[in-house]
Every structure is written in structure tokens, then in C-alpha cells.
Amino acid sequence: xxxxxxxxxxxxxxxxxxxxxxxxxxxxxxxxxxxxxxxxxxxxxxxxxxxxxxxxxxxxxxxxxxxxxxxxxxxxxxxxxxxxxxxxxxxxxxxxxxxxxxxxxxxxxxxxxxxxxxxxxxxxxxxxxxxxxxxxxxxxxxxxxxxxxxxxxxxxxxxxxxxxxxxxxxxxxxxxxxxxxxxxxxxxxxxxxxxxxxxxxxxxxxxxxxxxxxxxxxxxxxxxxxxxxxxxxxxxxxxxxxxxxxxxxxxxxxxxxxxxxxxxxxxxxxxxxxxxxxxxxxxxxxxxxxxxxxxxxxxxxxxxxxxxxxxxxxxxxxxxxxxxxxxxxxxxxxxxxxxxxxxxxxxxxxxxxxxxxxxxxxxxxxxxxxxxxxxxxx
Amino acid sequence: xxxxxxxxxxxxxxxxxxxxxxxxxxxxxxxxxxxxxxxxxxxxxxxxxxxxxxxxxxxxxxxxxxxxxxxxxxxxxxxxxxxxxxxxxxxxxxxxxxxxxxxxxxxxxxxxxxxxxxxxxxxxxxxxxxxxxxxxxxxxxxxxxxxxxxxxxxxxxxxxxxxxxxxxxxxxxxxxxxxxxxxxxxxxxxxxxxxxxxxxxxxxxxxxxxxxxxxxxxxxxx
Numbered sequence: 001x002x003x004x005x006x007x008x009x010x011x012x013x014x015x016x017x018x019x020x021x022x023x024x025x026x027x028x029x030x031x032x033x034x035x036x037x038x039x040x041x042x043x044x045x046x047x048x049x050x051x052x053x054x055x056x057x058x059x060x061x062x063x064x065x066x067x068x069x070x071x072x073x074x075x076x077x078x079x080x081x082x083x084x085x086x087x088x089x090x091x092x093x094x095x096x097x098x099x100x101x102x103x104x105x106x107x108x109x110x111x112x113x114x115x116x117x118x119x120x121x122x123x124x125x126x127x128x129x130x131x132x133x134x135x136x137x138x139x140x141x142x143x144x145x146x147x148x149x150x151x152x153x154x155x156x157x158x159x160x161x162x163x164x165x166x167x168x169x170x171x172x173x174x175x176x177x178x179x180x181x182x183x184x185x186x187x188x189x190x191x192x193x194x195x196x197x198x199x200x201x202x203x204x205x206x207x208x209x210x211x212x213x214x215x216x217x218x219x220x221x222x223x224x225x226x227x228x229x230x231x232x233x234x235x236x237x238x239x240x241x242x243x244x245x246x247x248x249x250x251x252x253x254x255x256x257x258x259x260x261x262x263x264x265x266x267x268x269x270x271x272x273x274x275x276x277x278x279x280x281x282x283x284x285x286x287x288x289x290x291x292x293x294x295x296x297x298x299x300x301x302x303x304x305x306x307x308x309x310x311x312x313x314x315x316x317x318x319x320x321x322x323x324x325x326x327x328x329x330x331x332x333x334x335x336x337x338x339x340x341x342x343x344x345x346x347x348x349x350x351x352x353x354x355x356x357x358x359x360x361x362x363x364x365x366x367x368x369x370x371x372x373x374x375x376x377x378x
Numbered sequence: 379x380x381x382x383x384x385x386x387x388x389x390x391x392x393x394x395x396x397x398x399x400x401x402x403x404x405x406x407x408x409x410x411x412x413x414x415x416x417x418x419x420x421x422x423x424x425x426x427x428x429x430x431x432x433x434x435x436x437x438x439x440x441x442x443x444x445x446x447x448x449x450x451x452x453x454x455x456x457x458x459x460x461x462x463x464x465x466x467x468x469x470x471x472x473x474x475x476x477x478x479x480x481x482x483x484x485x486x487x488x489x490x491x492x493x494x495x496x497x498x499x500x501x502x503x504x505x506x507x508x509x510x511x512x513x514x515x516x517x518x519x520x521x522x523x524x525x526x527x528x529x530x531x532x533x534x535x536x537x538x539x540x541x542x543x544x545x546x547x548x549x550x551x552x553x554x555x556x557x558x559x560x561x562x563x564x565x566x567x568x569x570x571x572x573x574x575x576x577x578x579x580x581x582x583x584x585x586x587x588x589x590x591x592x593x594x595x596x597x598x599x600x
Contacts, residue, residue: 064502066498066501066502087504087505087506088504089504090501090502090503090504091503091504093502095499095502095503097495097498097499097502101495101499102499103496103499103500103514103518104518104594105517105518105521105594114503114505114513115503115504118503118504118505118509147595148594148595150594150595151595164503
């Protein structure tokens with residue numbers, strides 16, 4: 001890299017914790033971020049969601065000090081980042097931006113090599129690492145190494161951007177609507193690949209998006225920002241549950257559009273006579289929830305209160321078999337949902353004491369209301 | 379006098395000598411003018427308040443001062459305060475001041491057209507401001523500034539003729555001498571014009587080749 005100073009890797013190799021403590025930022029007279037506090041633990045992916053001007057991007061940029069907060073503190077592993085050299089701080093943090101992040105005058109490999117050169121890697125290491133990274137993001141090194149960004153499709157550019165952010169193996173990743181400019185099909189494909197990469201790399205990630213589906217799909221927890229304040233922070237399930245009572249979250253999650261989440265008495269959940277139901281444990285599956293959303297399979301997702309266990313009820317054909325890592329269990333015609341649920345009770349203490357008088361949370365697609373006894377009067 | 383003899387034995391040798399001086403003026407001025415132009419553009423865009431103001435002042439002054447007057451000041455004025463330049467040096471200094479002021483404006487415009495996101499991305503990767511300007515902003519800006527810089531380069535070829543006024547016997551100067559001596563104004567000046575045209579044509583072809591060579595594959599500059 002021309003124009004030193006400074007080769008050298010980042011300041012930290014692991015992120016145990018990232019804390020924002022009463023952080024505020026004003027732009028002229030606008031209060032972009034107000035008194036924002038939240039904590040992220042190592043290896044977690046937090047999806048930041050909110051409307052335009054809600055302070056998502058500002059929050060992200062304060063973490064790598066592209067923007068300095070006017071008040072409050074940000075700590076990484078307990079160390080205030082204001083005491084760290086911003087140049088070296090940024091080398092420990094990967095940053096992916098929508099569209100414009102790649103340098104058009106540099107080839108793919110030159111783009112990816114920047115963090116490596118800054119990190120003082122040797123030539124041989126750089127070459128190996130570039131190929132490794134391109135393979136990680138599913139681009140053939142031989143084919144794409146020497147292309148310029150303008151010779152790539154939008155999806156390929158985004159992959160290169162991700163590879164570049166991951167190049168120096170930063171323990172913390174900031175992603176600002178990385179898939180925002182892509183068409184829905186491509187976005188889905190990249191999201192799924194990103195889930196794989198995330199599993200492989202186990203990084204701490206802050207992910208800004210304005211797409212609730214993306215937040216629900218990727219986020220371990222979701223932070224909803226509104227006018228620079230933290231409106232909600234919790235896991236996707238809690239968000240959907242809270243959204244029932246909260247008008248803002250309801251609009252945000254499109255509760256009326258995609259699915260309804262209702263509290264349903266267990267006794268009402270019965271499979272019409274003659275149908276077969278299939279159940280599967282969803283607690284580890286992101287894809288299946290998504291598949292239901294996209295109506296690839298017909299089914300209803302049940303989540304038990306205070307439990308991680310989520311259960312998908314599938315229609316009589318059992319479509320969707322194979323999209324969950326957990327086995328799909330077939331139940332005989334006429335089985336009530338309560339009976340089906342109790343089948344899972346071995347793995348769930350809460351379900352074991354489920355009785356007819358209990359209620360469960362149901363994420364229900366409109367056209368599946370028939371799955372419930374009482375014709376959807378739930 | 380025989381026209382052919384005049385052309386081959388008097389005019390051409392004189393003009394070749396003048397052409398060499400003209401090319402020397404350009405060869406010294408153009409690279410320094412470009413580098414200084416880059417420095418001023420960078421200073422004006424990314425410098426501290428003081429540097430910005432100094433660069434602004436420089437550009438305003440040299441864009442506003444007629445070049446001929448500038449040459450007079452350098453060659454005839456400076457000796458009165460004890461600084462004496464040779465005619466050639468005075469011409470080169472004048473040209474550099476003018477050339478760099480204009481180049482800096484073309485480059486500055488091109489730098490402003492580099493997307494803001496590029497600089498943010500560069501910083502986010504952990505580049506220093508200096509690294510970001512050298513590695514990211516300038517390579518893109520200079521490519522975009524090529525049409526402007528080449529325009530200014532072609533002006534330079536032509537305004538280098540002003541050096542004749544402060545006694546540099548370059549192409550125009552040598553022609554003037556011959557024309558006056560042999561009273562062959564029309565022929566001489568038409569041929570000199572063709573000489574300039576030839577130089578400009580070669581320069582244009584060269585610049586086009588450079589532009590093509592540094593073009594970014596697949597990148598349409600909007």
C-alpha cells in the first residue's frame with residue numbers, strides 16, 4: 001500500500017462484548033441517535049432495523065469511528081473505543097456497504113487484498129487468502145480474480161465486498177444493508193449463503209437492514225430503532241409476539257400482510273378428521289420459517305411461550321420434508337395438535353406441562369386457518 | 379529568391395531549432411504543472427483551513443492574471459527586486475503557474491465526482507486519509523480529469539509561443555526572426571502554423587493512447 005504509515009493487524013482478535021452506553025449523536029440540530037444503549041455478546045448477530053433516519057447507519061459508523069458520538073461511550077471487550085487508534089480499530093472491524101463499497105479501478109483481487117496489505121501479510125499469504133476468500137463466497141478464483149467490479153453482476157460485487165470485509169479475519173463485522181440493492185431472488189440466495197458463512201466463521205455481527213424478513217431470517221436478536229432510540233430489542237420470536245400489541249412493530253413486521261401471530265388456546269388446535277399432520281422442531285431452523293413465509297410449504301408455526309421450541313405443522317402432503325434439519329414426524333389422522341405437541345415434550349419441559357387450558361403463540365398464514373379447529377375463529 | 383531554397387535551407391533549419399526549444403518548454407512545464415496541479419487540488423479539497431485558503435488564493439491569482447503580464451513581471455519586473463531569471467526559466471515558471479492553476483481545477487472537479495462512499499469505504503478498511511487519497515481517490519479522479527488535463531496540455535503547446543515576447547527563441551520566435559529578415563511573412567507563418575498543428579496532432583494521439591490504456595475495463599464513466 002502506497003503512502004504509509006502503518007502496517008499491522010487489528011487491535012483485538014476476539015470480541016467478547018460490545019457495549020453502547022447512552023450514546024448520542026447530533027447532526028446540526030437533528031438528534032440522529034439519542035441515548036442509545038445496548039450490548040452485544042461475542043458471536044451474536046444483531047439485526048438493526050428501522051425506517052429512514054432512525055439512526056441505523058449512524059450507529060454502525062460510530063462503532064468503527066467513521067462518526068464520533070457526541071455523548072456516551074462504546075466499549076469493545078470493556079475498552080472504550082475512543083481510547084483506541086481509529087485506523088487500527090477499523091482494521092479489526094469488517095465493514096460491508098451497499099453497492100458503492102468496491103473500488104472500480106482495482107481488480108477483484110486488488111480490492112480484496114487491501115485489508116491484507118494493510119495488515120502486513122506477505123505476498124504468498126495474500127495470494128492464498130484471496131483464493132480462499134473467493135471460494136468462501138462461491139466465486140471461482142481463476143475466473144473472477146482479475147475482473148474489475150464493473151465486469152461483475154450486482155450479486156457478484158456484493159460477494160466480493162463481503163470477501164474483502166472478511167479478508168483480514170476481523171472478529172467484528174458491520175454490515176450496512178449489504179443485500180439491499182439486489183433483486184429478491186438474488187438477495188435470498190446471498191442471505192442463505194451468508195447464513196452458511198456466518199456458521200462457519202462465528203463472528204460478532206451488526207447488520208443494518210430495512211427488510212423485516214431479512215432481520216427475522218438472520219438476526220439472533222433484532223434491535224428496532226425509531227428516531228434514534230432503541231424501540232425494541234429481543235429475539236425474532238419476541239418481536240413477533242410483541243408486535244401483536246404494538247402498533248409500530250405491527251406495521252414494521254407487516255403483521256397484517258404476511259402472517260398473523262395469535263394466541264390460541266391449545267384445545268382449539270386440532271387437525272380436521274381425515275388429514276395427516278406432520279410436525280417438526282424448528283428451534284434450529286431458519287430456512288423452514290422462511291419457507292412458510294414464502295408459502296413454499298403450507299403450514300403453521302407454533303411457538304411455545306418462554307421456549308425456544310418452535311413447531312411447524314405441515315399440510316397433508318407433508319411438503320417441506322427435508323427443509324429442516326430435525327426429523328419430520330408423521331401423525332395419524334385425527335391427531336389433535338395437543339397430542340402432537342406432547343410428542344415433543346421430551347425435549348421441552350414447558351411442553352410437558354401443556355394442558356388444554358394453555359395458549360400457544362401461532363404464526364399462521366391466512367390460507368391455513370383451516371388447520372385450526374373452529375375455522376380460524378382463533 | 380527561390381522558394382524551395384528559402385524553405386529547405388533557411389526556414390526549416392530555423393524552425394527545427396525553434397521547435398526544439400518549444401518542446402523543451404513543454405517538456406519541463408507539463409510534468410511539473412501536472413504534479414503541482416494535483417498537489418493544489420488535493421490541498422484545496424482535503425487540506426486544513428490554511429492550506430485550503432492558500433490553494434484558493436494561488437488558483438484565483440494565476441487564473442486571473444494574464445499570462446503575458448505574468449511573463450513580463452517575471453522577466454522584467456523581478457530583476458528590479460534583485461531576482462534575475464534567464465528568459466527560458468522565466469517562461470517556464472510563468473507557464474507552470476498558469477498550467478498548474480488550471481489543471482488543479484480540472485482535477486478538483488474530478489475528485490469531487492468520486493463518490494463519497496469510496497472514501498468512506500477506504501477509511502472503513504483502515505486506510506489513513508493519505509492512503510485513501512493516493513490509492514483510491516486520485517487514481518479515479520485523474521482518469522476522469524484526462525479530458526481536462528489534455529485540453530490544458532494543448533493550450534500549453536500553443537501559449538508557449540508567448541515566450542517569444544520575453545526573448546525566448548522558440549518556434550514562433552524563430553519564425554518571426556526569419557520572416558522579418560527575409561520579408562516572407564505569409565509563407566513563414568503558415569508553415570509555423572502547420573508545425574504547431576503537427577505537434578498538437580501528435581500530442582492528441584498520444585493522450586488518446588494514454589486514456590485508452592488506463593481506462594478501467596467495463597467501467598463507463600458517468
